[in-house]
Amino acid sequence: MAAVQVSEAEKVYIMHGVRDDLRLDGRGCEDYRHMEIETDVVSNTDGSAKISLGHTDVLVGVKAEIGKPKAMVPDEGYLEFFVDCSANATPEFEGRGGEELGVELSNTLYKVFNNRQSVDLRSLCICPGENCWVLYVDVLLLQCDGNLFDAISIAIKAALFNTRIPKVHISEDEEGVKEIELSDDPYDCMRLNVENVPCIVTLCKIGHRHVVDATLQEKACSVASLLISVTHRGTVTCVRKMGGGSLDPESIFEMTEAGKRVGKALHAPLMELLQKEESLGKKRQKVLYLFFIFPGMVLSSHQCPAGRLVCHVSSEEDPPAAVSLDIFHPIIALLLPVDEDQTQQVLITAVFL
Amino acid sequence: MGHGTYMDEDRLTASVAGEVERVNKLICVRPLKTRYNGEVGDVVIGRITEVQQKRWKVETNSRLDSVLLLSSVNLPGGELRRRSAQDELAMRDYLQEGDLISAEVQSIFSDGALSLHTRSLKYGKLGQGVLVLVSPSIVKRQKTHFHNLPCGASIILGNNGYVWLYPTPGHQDEEAGGYYTSMEPVSLSDREVISRLRNCLLALAAHKVLLYDTSVLYCYEASLTHQIKDILKPEIMEEIILETRQRLVEHEG
Numbered sequence: 383m384a385a386v387q388v389s390e391a392e393k394v395y396i397m398h399g400v401r402d403d404l405r406l407d408g409r410g411c412e413d414y415r416h417m418e419i420e421t422d423v424v425s426n427t428d429g430s431a432k433i434s435l436g437h438t439d440v441l442v443g444v445k446a447e448i449g450k451p452k453a454m455v456p457d458e459g460y461l462e463f464f465v466d467c468s469a470n471a472t473p474e475f476e477g478r479g480g481e482e483l484g485v486e487l488s489n490t491l492y493k494v495f496n497n498r499q500s501v502d503l504r505s506l507c508i509c510p511g512e513n514c515w516v517l518y519v520d521v522l523l524l525q526c527d528g529n530l531f532d533a534i535s536i537a538i539k540a541a542l543f544n545t546r547i548p549k550v551h552i553s554e555d556e557e558g559v560k561e562i563e564l565s566d567d568p569y570d571c572m573r574l575n576v577e578n579v580p581c582i583v584t585l586c587k588i589g590h591r592h593v594v595d596a597t598l599q600e601k602a603c604s605v606a607s608l609l610i611s612v613t614h615r616g617t618v619t620c621v622r623k624m625g626g627g628s629l630d631p632e633s634i635f636e637m638t639e640a641g642k643r644v645g646k647a648l649h650a651p652l653m654e655l656l657q658k659e660e661s662l663g664k665k666r667q668k669v670l671y672l673f674f675i676f677p678g679m680v681l682s683s684h685q686c687p688a689g690r691l692v693c694h695v696s697s698e699e700d701p702p703a704a705v706s707l708d709i710f711h712p713i714i715a716l717l718l719p720v721d722e723d724q725t726q727q728v729l730i731t732a733v734f735l
Numbered sequence: 736m737g738h739g740t741y742m743d744e745d746r747l748t749a750s751v752a753g754e755v756e757r758v759n760k761l762i763c764v765r766p767l768k769t770r771y772n773g774e775v776g777d778v779v780i781g782r783i784t785e786v787q788q789k790r791w792k793v794e795t796n797s798r799l800d801s802v803l804l805l806s807s808v809n810l811p812g813g814e815l816r817r818r819s820a821q822d823e824l825a826m827r828d829y830l831q832e833g834d835l836i837s838a839e840v841q842s843i844f845s846d847g848a849l850s851l852h853t854r855s856l857k858y859g860k861l862g863q864g865v866l867v868l869v870s871p872s873i874v875k876r877q878k879t880h881f882h883n884l885p886c887g888a889s890i891i892l893g894n895n896g897y898v899w900l901y902p903t904p905g906h907q908d909e910e911a912g913g914y915y916t917s918m919e920p921v922s923l924s925d926r927e928v929i930s931r932l933r934n935c936l937l938a939l940a941a942h943k944v945l946l947y948d949t950s951v952l953y954c955y956e957a958s959l960t961h962q963i964k965d966i967l968k969p970e971i972m973e974e975i976i977l978e979t980r981q982r983l984v985e986h987e988g
Binding site: 388 | 782784831832833834835861862863864865866916918920921923926927930931933934962963964966967968969
């Protein structure tokens with residue numbers, strides 16, 4: 383993970399702060415940073431989610447493919463995880479630098495999901511012993527600001543919730559050759575039950591106390607951390623200790639209890655949020671058209687917030703839609719909703735800065 | 736025709752997003768998101784990255800690492816003498832890799848690297864506190880960058896975008912000259928003030944409000960009605976910044 387350098391005096395300050403339950407940004411030891419989750423962001427996947435936790439950005443895509451089930455469990459499908467640490471996240475990931483971390487993250491995910499309850503693998507079976515659904519879960523790290531495991535696990539839960547697997551129909555002809563037909567209706571699909579999908583909680587030990595959702599500075603002050611994955615009922619599916627320092631058994635017990643508590647409290651609001659977001663459905667902006675604006679827009683510095691430019695785009699029929707663009711890209715792509723048959727004239731009426 | 740512009744079929748167009756500066760007929764565009772370009776006399780905060788022979792390499796958010804020469808720091812006790820070989824060997828006892836310092840830009844090398852000095856009692860190694868990273872272009876140039884805010888903490892607004900928040904030192908620590916860093920725990924009330932200021936600085940930076948002592952103070956006062964950890968939530972951040980902007984406009988008007 384990206385590391386920041388911290389001076390000795392800063393470390394002392396952070397450790398005393400954690401002892402007094404007041405971290406650098408005013409959070410308590412068990413508070414998470416502001417989290418934003420968005421699902422259905424990548425159109426050519428069966429399910430996707432994007433999460434930003436502080437400055438950590440993770441994008442997860444789930445693709446369902448038909449494959450052969452494993453020999454040991456012929457009536458179950460399975461999940462395959464792949465984590466890609468993009469070079470955009472931090473210069474350390476340039477070239478093959480992010481491979482080690484990616485492999486570590488994937489292996490942890492395999493361990494977390496390696497039990498019968500997390501995902502109902504039987505529902506992924508099409509034809510026992512011959513065909514099953516294989517869910518390829520691809521995780522892309524876009525930005526790295528500490529606490530990768532937690533962000534990835536929440537994003538995976540959101541992406542699996544969003545996954546729509548097409549319903550298949552098996553037809554057998556006279557010679558016994560089985561044919562798999564996908565239904566024609568794109569909305570005829572099955573959803574996964576993600577109630578039991580666990581979320582990972584990373585607890586870093588700083589001084590004599592532990593913190594949840596550590597930033598990079600806090601990570602630099604901690605020598606050991608405990609990673610536990612908890613389901614909504616409080617069941618622990620995986621425990622891992624990371625870091626070079628040592629943890630005595632009492633603190634491991636304490637940290638596990640705290641992790642279970644925090645993890646349990648994470649699931650209910652998350653499911654509520656996902657269901658609410660899904661019910662917004664069609665009213666959310668759908669991306670259909672790409673429209674390029676040439677570079678060279680000059681804006682006054684004191685008016686421009688945070689590198690984001692919010693335009694109100696108006697056309698004859700639709701009400702103005704607010705689209706936000708990143709202003710520091712040389713080519714700014716403006717994504718607009720457009721009906722298939724009509725050519726819409728779009729006019730940028732006002733620029734909100 | 737200046738930096739940040741190009742001719743696009745007889746029209747002068749900006750190639751970066753930023754502020755337009757016009758000096759007679761020279762039009763430049765100063766970008767908003769940029770590395771720090773040093774000027775002589777700027778106050779900067781930097782982190783030591785390397786200890787070399789007779790100098791330290793300091794990271795200051797510029798294109799090249801800045802240089803702090805051994806001859807540009809004050810010796811303990813304030814002696815004025817030639818630096819000996821023993822001083823060279825004792826360099827790491829004073830500043831190690833990872834330490835934070837406040838310094839002033841003395842000169843600029845031909846390749847653009849800055850040469851820093853800490854030859855004043857107000858500069859030197861920084862003790863306990865919080866470092867906040869913002870863009871260099873939103874720190875306002877002022878006469879003094881060291882402020883003791885009335886809310887109970889002190890701030891150093893580095894021109895390079897590094898802002899240092901620390902508890903206001905008591906009178907007895909003044910004569911140490913940057914060599915002694917106290918490891919005593921900071922009181923909870925001071926910590927709350929510093930955390931609140933840190934979140935306010937991040938909120939101001941996110942909304943590209945120019946940073947100087949008055950704007951920081953107004954933002955602090957506007958945030959008092961909210962809890963410290965809520966300041967960084969987008970809706971609450973907007974509210975606080977709106978109030979700060981209004982007060983700043985009234986203050987100038």
